[in-house]
Amino acid sequence: MHMNFSEEAEDSYFFSQPHQPFFILAFISALAGMLLFMLSYKGILNLSVSPVGFHVYVFTYLMFTPAFFGFLFTTFPRFTATPPIDKSVYMRIFSFYYIGATLILLGSIVTPVFSGIGMSIVFIGHFMGTQVLRKIYKTTVMEDKHDIFWILTAMSIGVFAHFLFIIAAFFYAPLMGLSIEISVYLFLFLLTFSVAQRMVPFFSHCTVERNPYLMRSIFILLILHILLEGFYTNSSFIVDLLIGVLIAKELHRWKLPFPNPNPLLWILHIALFWVPVAFILSGLVNLVTL
Structure with missing residues (x-):
């Protein structure tokens, strides 16, 4: 009776919404990855893979990406006015992430062969999940696809960066820097x-007209940042400054109420305000370094 009740509860609650298993997996992967990295950093444990590469991969593709899928599998159908994603679909993708993450974390202390197999499995899950979002994008009857287009574009670029990372990790190391740059900025x-x-202006009750050129301008500038860094390190300072100024002007146009009485919105506003500050500081640091 206890076993039946547990299985029923697990089936009805833990997997009932796509964000639940993906968020938990992202949380556990982050904790396990940090623990292994710290033990390696202290010299207690010798990782079978590059510690820096392991650290980047865990946070990018085992923490952030599953969390993104958990969020998007819940909200993307709402954004597009389409039916919710079937449980069998998101559970299949979750299974790839669960098995792949387990092999990667185990392989980091046993053999890089496990890590390679695990990365391949996670990559398949990443590709399949993005294809689910692409199918939703193609089937929606909404005329305004501006926002979901850029969300899908970023997820698709993430799949490409993921592929480059695997190639760099096992076949051609010079691609690692390019993979990280693309994954950080364009994913x-x-x-x-x-x-x-x-979402932030909507939840902040700021009825501001959308800037139709904002995302395209930022996308082009981010590509320029990556290209300049590829040619000469720290040469992207002017692009970073432009991105910082562009986003600062946009946030000022939104007129977000700050400080906001809602603590969650206040945190989101602070995070947004930090973006232009970070890009401007990055540009200044790159300029001084150069």
């Missing part, structure tokens, strides 16, 4: 900002 940042510029 992690572009995706989070695409979601933020849609």
Whole structure:
């Protein structure tokens, strides 16, 4: 009776919404990855893979990406006015992430062979999850696809960066820097900002007209940043300054109420305000370093 009750509860609650298993997996992966990295850093444990590469991969593809899928599998159908994603679909993708993450974390202390197999499995899950979002994008009858287009673009670029990372980790190391640059700027940042510029003004009750050129301008500047860094380190300072000024002007136009009486919104506003400050500081540091 106890076993039946537990299985029923698990089936009805833990897997009932896509964000629940993906968020928990991201949380556990982050904790396990940090623990292994710290033990390696202290010399207690010898990782079978590059510690820096392991650290980057865990946070980018085992923490942020599952969390993104958990969020998008819940909200993307709402953004597009389409039916919710079927449980069998998101559980199949979760299974790839669960098995792959386990092999990667185990392989980091046993053999890089496990890590390679695990990365391949996670990559398949990443690709399949993005294809689910692409299918939703193609089937929606909504005329305004601006926001979901940029969300899908960032997720697709993340798949490409993921592929480059695997090639760099096992076949051609010089691609590692390019993979990290693309994943940070054109995947992690572009995706989070695409979601933020849609949701934060809405939840903050700021009825501001959308800037139709904002995302395209930021996308082009981020590509220029990556290209310049590829040619000469720290040469992207002028692009970083432009991005910082552009986003600062946009946030000023939104007129977000700050400080906000809602603590969650206050945190989101602080995070948004930090973006232009960070890009401007990055540009100044690169200039001084250069």
